[in-house]
Amino acid sequence: MTTAPERALPATRPPLLDLAARLRGRLLLPGGDRFTTRTAALPLPPLAVVEAATAEDVVAAVRFAGRHGLELAVQATGLGATPCSESTLLVATAGLDECTVHEEGWARVGAGVRWQRVLDEAGAHGLAALAGSSPAAGVVGQTLGGGLGPVARTYGLASDRVRAFEVVTGDGVLRRVTPTEHPDLFWGLRGGRGALGVVTAVEFDLLAVDELYAGALEFDGADAATVLHRWASWSAGLPRQATTSIALLRSAGERVVAVRFAWVGDADAGAAVLAPLRECAVPLHDGVRVRPYADMGQIHRVSAPPGPVSEAQLLLDALPPATIEVLLAVAGPAAASPQLLVELRQLGGAIARFPERASAFSHRDGAFSLVAVGPADDGAAEHAAGLLAALAPWSSGRGLATFGREEHPGALARVYDPATLRRLAGLAAHYDPHRILAGARGLHG
Template sequence: MTTSRALADLRAHCELHLPGDDGYDAARTPWNVAVDQRPAAVAVPRTAAEVAALVRAAVAEGLRVAPQNTGHGAGALGEHTFDDVVLLRLSEFTGVTVDPVARTATVAGGTRWHEVVTAAAAHGLTAAHGSAPDVAVAGYLLGGGLSFYGRRHGVAANAIRALEVVLGDGSLVRATAQEHPDLFWAIRGGGANLGIVVSFEIDLLPYSDIFAGMLLWDRARAADVVPAWVEWSRTAPESATTSLRIMSFPPLPELPPFLSGRDLVIIDGAILEDDATAAELLTPLRALAPELDTFARIPAPGLLAVHMDPPTPTPTVADHSVLGDLDAAAVAAFLAMVGDGTTSGLMFAELRHLGGAFTRPAESGGALSHIPGEYGLFCLAVAPTPQAAVAGKAAAFAVVRALSPWSRPNLIPTFTEHRVDTGRFYDGEDWAHLCRIRDHYAPTPTLVANHPL
């Protein structure tokens, strides 16, 4: 049994908050504030040495350690038992160094994407970030990572060249294609089950500007726009990665009038072509006369704002699935759930275009180097109260269920906000291999990942 004295002794290793301390509630609260996680302590390390010392000390006291950066992906972690868990809040452990010649960035374990993109932009480069600027590199990359560059460049985890990892016994190892190659393969998908990444070396992308933006219609146009986008996406080149969302915004004074209190259809994303080619490609969608059209050439960091993700911590619940090809019946099923005249209870139902390089296993990739499927379906509800969370989950599950005739067995880790059969993230052989490597590097489960192996 761990004593409060033993917990307090962890203070010798880094900033620490115990239940009852003034800073405990702020430190334990994730970005997804619907998740009420109450760990035995929250540690806030600022260096790799502090992470390693904390892990050694916590494990010696019979505690387990759960790394968390921002808590954007807290939904599944929050379903674990937290009584014997030290939450490692890595959000103060940040930093980016860019090597413009090698076109790489070295990134500390708790860094967020906007920091990487800003540093890379100074050299005319960018990175395969997701839609939100304040998501951290670690959870996103170790879960695969779907970017608006992805149909051309694949799953973002494939950009990882080297990792420095604190294992569950507190030792620090470097993992590359040459050093601990089995760990290097496994952690790119297996994440915190294998170790806590304190440094990432990643390839950057050679774009200083891109053609990106959004098209917006009132939801009354959903029956025209949804089938048209699905048809368009079927033949869109791999240079185009886009998403379609049916979105509902409450009336809020802080929202711009084109969003406040409105039900909308929004298509957004990036097209890695010159302006004339990109414009030609958009012609069939622009012919649907969007109320707003922001597609244009923008500096690459502008892509972080295109999807309009919430800028502050938000209580959410969600569900998703991976879909194959969408025929007319699939489009009708989607519209029957979230089209004009329906009340879904969701903030949005999104179809993300996958296919292209997303679906191709990368030769030098890790346990999660591709997502087999043509579309990702992601449904999210805002959940300010436990009752709203129950209703929101039911609403999200209902849309996913309605599209189940078109769904594939696999799931996407970064879109998984509750506990699932973790094997569904990986190809069958890879799953067995991953578990064998886990047994070697993490024979005792001293680290707690959001999705346990």
């Protein structure tokens, strides 16, 4: 988890009541119950919280922060642990909840909208959105990180489908960003995470898909070696119609290995492709079936872990048997691993396809992504560092913008190639002249 760098407090306390008078939403100050609830998960509380009701509220907050030497951080749909300090103005965008699905095949949503709402409303029209693995997550946040979902090998990334953003940049200007309007920002926002501004709304294309053959196979942890080795060899021959991942899970003291599978097309053909996994051991749960696309949350069956977490990631270039043995030795059921989840996702397919419009999302050529998530206070970060070091022989040390929370320069150098990182840093310097955006810390060096 990252911590906020030292930033000098303003010499004179900022006139927060002046900011409150400019807002349609609410300004929360320390001492109030709502402020306490809103900031409970943060390592350090901010100076104040702006609960934005409109994009103009975000403009007011950004300009106020710039005038008074404050840092500005964003809290989108949840209560995530955004790094803050007493010199941070926190903007909560959950109130920007516009969600409009157009029958012609596109949608416009606000920064406070979660994927499940879009899936449900699009599904009513026989349409689908490229949601992430957890439909409870926010649309904007995941799209800014690229958006790697359960059907990504077939359809690519959520960020590849974006038509337009509305964003308040660090200079306090609300801009509409498209391939032809501010094309530099259009490039950088797709994959650049929160470095270039506060996105208030996004517009994106939908898919004409109404159902999938998809779900999860869950096996007892005792079968982890058999299932992992079979998955590694089986996934090597998958066509682009299939997207899959495998995870070692710890829940209620039990160790489980879960195979996630999504197939676009004929269900019988999908069942034939999945058969080698179904037959390798007796599943505790078999949830792979034909289901409405809007039910895609049942593929990964994930929920947000309680409390703060550590998250580590690594791109793997290959997955030979030796890699599986190392993974099992360090994080398998017999290893007493503190991780709640250790996941491998197969990449390739449409993920690796260079999109029509280039973006800041880097390392599309990775073969597999590995992610480890554990409790922040249970030694999980140290264990994850050891896991990544053990797997280093099969990796070039890179990661994806989709995963990870660290924003320091070293972490960003793993997530972006050098040319992309230089370009993002240049954009951040241009659009955030006062360096107020917390999401751009690492780009400023």
